[in-house]
Amino acid sequence: MTHRVFTTSVASVYVHYVAKAEKKGRSKSEVDAILRWLTGYSQGQLDAALADGTDFQxxxxxxxAMNPARTAVTGKVCGVQVETVEDPLMREIRRLDKMIDELARGRAMDRILRSEPAVAAD
Incomplete structure (x- = not known):
């Protein structure tokens, strides 16, 4: 079974990601940073994919370059445990949803992007 979201354009959902973030005082550039971190797209490639109506699949x-650290994105989105989603594509979409939720909830970008906070040198 192919989920309808697989053939949905990323741009049509992206506007909702940005609106959700901005409603909570976050920015479009932070949404873009999450997408770039997750997928390895440059900003130019991301802008082109959005403009071309590229679907999620x-x-x-x-x-x-899908980020290997993305497996650290765990938890529930819409009652679904992200890491237990069987379909690989749906799991990636849910990871993205989870990261956007964290952004809207005010989580720090270094935590959303699963990076270690900088440690002061002695």
């Missing part, structure tokens, strides 16, 4: 399928 193509967007993730052609991602230059």
């Amino acid at each position: 193509t967007f993730f399928g052609e991602a230059p």
Whole structure:
């Protein structure tokens, strides 16, 4: 079974990601940073994919470098445990949803992007 979201354009959902973030005082550039971190797209490649109406299946399928640290994105989105989603594409979409939720909830970008906070040198 192919989920309808697989053939939905990323741009049509992206506007909702940005609106959700901005409603909570976050920015479009932070949404873009999450997408770039997750997929390895440059800002230019991301802008082109959004402008071209690229669907989720193509967007993730052609991602230059899926971030290996993305497996650290866990938890529930819409009552669904992200890491237990069987379909690989749906799991990536849910990871993205989870990260956007964290952004809207005010979580720090370094935590959303699963990076270690900088440690002061002695």
